[in-house]
Amino acid sequence: MNSPRPSPSSSSAAFEDAWSPRFGRSLRESRLSGQFVWRAALLLMLAVGVMACDDDDDDGGFSAGRPDAPTNLTSFTGDGQVVLVWDPSDDEVESYNVYALIDQTDEFELIGVTTSAAFLDDDVVNGDTYFYKVTALDFDxxxxxxxxxxxxxxxxxxxxxxxxxxGVDPAEAGFDLTTGQVVSATSSSATFRFEEIAGVPRLVPANGAEVQSVGFVDALSCRGAGDCIELNFAPESGYFPETAEALVGAAYVFRIPRGGDRLFGAVRISHTAPGVLVFDWAFQTDANNRELLRRPLLVE
Structure with missing residues (x-):
């Protein structure tokens, strides 16, 4: 005798268990399986969305589809200023936003907008280090x-x-790189003095300073000019307390002791004449920092 079909008043669980589709599962088993697949698909879509958000963060926090970013950002060191130059965006853009990391915070702040691929930051303090990034802004x-x-x-x-x-005027024969002042040849603050020995102009380190010739340069700072040889960093070693012949066009780096630290400065000889020496100079006020001109690029 065949079992009666469950009435509509029976529980839905009993109804679903009673029917066995040709696939070998009850209706309730099929429905539960479908719910599992639907939930798994939802979780997968959420995971893909999270990964997409992470990818946006890796690109600097901006969405895809924006103009191409500027490249080859380079800085040039100055006195109370930093000059920034970069390669323009490959896309047509309206302007560039310049960001700086200030006061050792972990966020870059917008400090300026320019329509050219260069920017002068003169709101800086000598001896402090500044970090920069640039973005492009299109017409939309x-x-x-x-x-x-x-x-x-x-x-x-x-x-x-x-x-x-x-030998001509000892009161005007010394120079203090730490203050940028002409001092006497015997001053306790002199970094070096100028002497003519057997008719040859020479730089004589003073008060524990040491010197090293770094060859001929066009300038201590070319200010971004092309085909210009400049002095970037003070060498790490190779300094001596002996005198150095002052040659026109040559640059000399001085290492100056200050307590347990070392300071670095440089001069470039631009002119010599009997009894006279003319030079350019640069000095890094940040102790143990050998930067005298330009920082190398940081590749992200």
Whole structure:
């Protein structure tokens, strides 16, 4: 005798268990299996969305579809200023936003907008280090991802300083790189003095300073000019307390002791004449920092 079909008043569980589709599962088993598949698909879509958000963060926090970012961001060190230059975006853009990391915070702040691929930051302090990034802005207001990062430590400098040899005027024969002042040849603050020995102009380190010739350069700072040889970093070693012949066009780096630290400065000889020496100088006020001109690029 066949079992009666469950009435509509029976529980839904009993009803679903009673019917066995040709696939070999009850209706309730099929429904539970479908719910599992639906929930698994939902979790998969959520996971893909999270990964997409992570990818946006890796691109500097901006969405895809923006203009191409500027590249090759480079900084040039100055006295109380930092010059930034970069390669323009490959897309047509309206302007560039310049960001800086200030006061050792972990967020870059917008410090300026420019329509050219260069920017002068003169709101800086000599001896402090600044970090920079740049973005491009198109005519719809869309902002690109960040460029590479560059960083720089501005320092004081001066052109065409004149001192006289110790044999002509000893009161004007010394120079203190730490203050940028002409001092006497015997001053306790002098970094070096100018002497003519057997008719040859020479730089004589003083008060524990050491010197090293680093060859001929066009300038201590070319300010971004092309085909210009400049002095970037003070060498790490190779300094001596002996005198160095002052050659026109040559650069000399001085290592100056200060307690347990070392300071670095440089001069470039621009002119010599009997009893006279004319030079440019630069000095890094940040102790143990060998940067005298330009920071290398940081590749992200």
């Amino acid at each position: 207001g869309d902002e690109s991802n960040f460029s590479n990062e560059a960083f720089d430590t501005p320092r004081p400098d001066e052109l065409n300083v004149l001192i006289e040899s110790a």
